Amino acid sequence: xxxxxxxxxxxxxxxxxxxxxxxxxxxxxxxxxxxxxxxxxxxxxxxxxxxxxxxxxxxxxxxxxxxxxxxxxxxxxxxxxxxxxxxxxxxx
Numbered sequence: 001x002x003x004x005x006x007x008x009x010x011x012x013x014x015x016x017x018x019x020x021x022x023x024x025x026x027x028x029x030x031x032x033x034x035x036x037x038x039x040x041x042x043x044x045x046x047x048x049x050x051x052x053x054x055x056x057x058x059x060x061x062x063x064x065x066x067x068x069x070x071x072x073x074x075x076x077x078x079x080x081x082x083x084x085x086x087x088x089x090x091x092x
Contacts, residue, residue, distance in 0.1 A: 027073055031062075
């Protein structure tokens with residue numbers, strides 16, 4: 001799956017190319033959109049961003065661009081994978 005730089009700046013979540021059958025994903029999200037994607041509240045995601053800054057590996061990685069903050073798509077995937085692995089370790 002290819003990632004598009006342009007869509008991140010214009011707020012488009014994804015673009016489909018029906019002719020080639022490929023879909024490109026936005027590479028970074030504003031915190032409220034990241035919260036929607038995770039089905040969490042924005043305050044929870046802001047706290048996870050802060051947790052990651054305070055202690056890496058405990059929250060969601062983000063980047064600061066000027067005055068705004070973005071959550072990379074890869075950070076959301078890494079967070080979910082880490083949580084999934086923790087859940088499996090607890091239940092074993």
